Amino acid sequence: MTALDDHSARPGVTTGPIMGSSKVHTEVRDPASGHVLRVPQRRVGLTDGTHIDLYDTSGPYTDPSATVDPHSGLPGLREEWIAQRERNGRRQPGTGGAPAAGPTQSACAKAGVITPEMRFVAAREGVDPEFVRDEVAVGRAVIPANRRHPESEPMIIGKNFLVKVNANIGNSAVTSSVAEEVEKLVWATRWGADTVMDLSTGKRIHETRERILRNSPVPIGTVPVYQALEKVDGDPAELSWEVYRDTVIEQAEQGVDYMTVHAGVLLRYVPLTARRVTGIVSRGGSIMAAWCLAHHRESFLYTHFEELCEILRAYDITFSLGDGLRPGAIADANDEAQFAELRTLGELTHVARSYDVQVMVEGPGHVPLHKIAENVRLEEELCGEAPFYTLGPLATDIAPGYDHITSAIGAAQIAWHGTAMLCYVTPKEHLGLPNRDDVKTGVITYKLAAHSADLAKGHPRAQEWDDALSHARFGFRWQDQFHLALDPETAQAYHDETLPAEPAKTAHFCSMCGPKFCSMKITQDVRRFAEENGLSTVEAIDQGMREKSEEFADRGGRVYLPLAKD
């Protein structure tokens, strides 16, 4: 643990490797720039001498060889790449004319240039850099990477890559300090959050965000209208394009990588929510609806959208077009308000792309299972396959306290159908603010939902993880099972609750069947027979077994195993 500051009462940030894992870096040379990219992986060493390398979001915090000091922040991994791109950019015309801004990832991709960021994510995902470039060029994937956030390790969001998970943090009214928010960031990325959104609405918003950005190895997203509303003392009618624009620039300068913009909440859509069960449930959506109603004018986010594109292009910030009219109840799913807004988001996606600005599109919310696929289909059709970024959706409304689960059910389903990033939901959803345990539970739950989708989509590296764990399970390699688990500490703690003694870690049984008999042992017997007789085909095994059945009976033929000593 490294103390975040001198106030010992404040929490530090969590450092050190994840149980059973070590940090390794793959070095990849970027031929264009000459930079050597060090791509992090989480290596799980297994007791049989092999290992498996897993995608790693945790940054230097899990690297014992790294020096971590939240005061000075993380090293600027991308600093030189950005500087070089900006030098090149100044030499090239037609990059938007923003001062000192290089071309965006989108512009580079369209021009056929593979950036160091693209090469980095290609190595992380185990795909060809040219494939990454192509997906970014057509807008089917985004690399959220503000040129003012050089500390971030590049990552990609798109349906042809691993499904990503976002965790929301942020203080509100009175709770939580800056140090606590930095620790939440470190904590969430430790367990697998691919991006983090800072949704702070309370005091010290600017300072909180600054500390989060300087210490974040993952892209940071925000909803600028939250801070803009604070600037006008919380009265949405007092909002204006100017206040909003200045807030966006303030956040852009700090390095925010993607911004949620509820530009699809049009005046004429607000009445469509009037007969809903839960009306408008998006904070940003309700703020913009209130502004539209108060002024009876079209949303300034919509009317000034092209100016917004110019600002975001200058920093290479990615749009996350917010679904301000997302359904907040099963009854409201897939209704006219939701899909009317989605059509507008599709229109805006194409505008942003024409500015070489990267775009994601946000999605629901609360949707019953049979209406989920339609959301993906429509989003892809209307928004030109821009990465879909959904909140759950919750598959039912009746389980407050368990909404990480009701939403993981919907999230796995929607991710399988093509959603590129899932915004996590914690057990406290609808009820309260998540604490440290809730953040971890939310992230782990969403990682398993995302991984379930990766498996179903046939991502080349997904199943090797499941296979490694199941092989360990079948071989009674308990420590390997724990270390391969998404949450090794909890897996071991649960095991130890029933069988705490050390010999149980090597026992050829588990507490479910007890020491008396075990279903997996019999398969090992079948297999041993095959191997001892040099049999390799199913037929041969069958024949071998027939011959050996008496021998089998003689040699035990029982599932009893000796009791482990403890």
Add this chain to the structure above:
Amino acid sequence: MTALDDHSARPGVTTGPIMGSSKVHTEVRDPASGHVLRVPQRRVGLTDGTHIDLYDTSGPYTDPSATVDPHSGLPGLREEWIAQRERNGRRQPGTGGAPAAGPTQSACAKAGVITPEMRFVAAREGVDPEFVRDEVAVGRAVIPANRRHPESEPMIIGKNFLVKVNANIGNSAVTSSVAEEVEKLVWATRWGADTVMDLSTGKRIHETRERILRNSPVPIGTVPVYQALEKVDGDPAELSWEVYRDTVIEQAEQGVDYMTVHAGVLLRYVPLTARRVTGIVSRGGSIMAAWCLAHHRESFLYTHFEELCEILRAYDITFSLGDGLRPGAIADANDEAQFAELRTLGELTHVARSYDVQVMVEGPGHVPLHKIAENVRLEEELCGEAPFYTLGPLATDIAPGYDHITSAIGAAQIAWHGTAMLCYVTPKEHLGLPNRDDVKTGVITYKLAAHSADLAKGHPRAQEWDDALSHARFGFRWQDQFHLALDPETAQAYHDETLPAEPAKTAHFCSMCGPKFCSMKITQDVRRFAEENGLSTVEAIDQGMREKSEEFADRGGRVYLPLAKD
């Protein structure tokens, strides 16, 4: 709390209403027998004076007017119905010739007779009794109700009814007493378990099962081969049809309602598991595979299946044809071993039906999302739409400690496709034995998965529950939200963690947005405008809003709300 026995150190059973609910009974007259059936419901009274009645599995334990004494057991609700049927049965030829046995639910249904049990479940599910009869007659639904278990409140399992949830309990080796198992039963049904399986393998199996049955308002399932194996000191090679048969009769006499029988594990299928990642993971399957290997003979469960049908018919016990070769890893899903066994289960389903014995078919296990639908399709095709009863399936192997969630993802999906009952999985799956909290977490998680499927299947009563909760949420009726939650206690506890003060229970905000602004308030403003102006259509609301937009701004137009006093 009522003490289970005089040993004060032992736990009692949990009694008393679920927070915010009361027990009501609907009285339904059975015209054929003249009996008046008292069908239980859980009534949630709401602060707006309305109420909603929910399906209730908890039996007399949640009824303050009932006297509960685990020593004497529950009253024999069905005693007279069974006696009358048996008297009628003796007068009719062709009911199998079993002594004192009346016709089975299946035989009655085929003969066009609506039993009191059918009428009871029709009232519980809100469907026509004739529909229930028809579903039972064709075998698409089962009513597991041993004539020796009159204490049970009839329930139905079939894809055209509410999706059901089973909870496993049972002692193993050394842990847990008889009293603890009865409390687990009461605890699991309190939170919504529709059936309970007693998987005890340790000491006092017979006594444990007797106490469970006499105190159970839900059908009890078992896996008789577990006890049979205990009788031969755990050596599967020593098993025989005779030992097994006597065990089945012993359990049948006690009143077991359905029995898992792994009669599809044929000798020739065992080698198909040899190259699997986790081989055979079903305990019953591994025992039978060991027997087949040791003797190199076909499984006695298969060769004696018709005799088994005769025994089960005599008690009206329902078969749960076990999937002994279910996949235990993602890598093994939908393989040759699994589907070969399923074909045999289909064959046996039709044999059992020819004996008027009701049949369910068990399913996996570990299956990635994209292979789930195929399981349902094949089961329905091969087993004549016999109710499918699956364990999860887990959608990934990598999250031990969270397998209630990995499996709820698969369970919701497979139930939506037509699985009739889901066997719960607790957080301790693969790691240890579930404790009281794990049982509750497992049941609640599976209830929300089952309900998600009910919603997606369009069950007529499913969405009214979601709507009631979401209306309460939108109206800031916090107590109603808690009371309508699947787990009211946890919902309230989570809320109180952030906002413990009593005024927060009536506050028009929640801790997510804090007291400063709230997304749902704006919709209420939109609506108030509509109502005050007598507007009822979207167009009219739109028009009204245009006219009133200035008034809106005057009257606040802000999402700020006053701070609650605390």
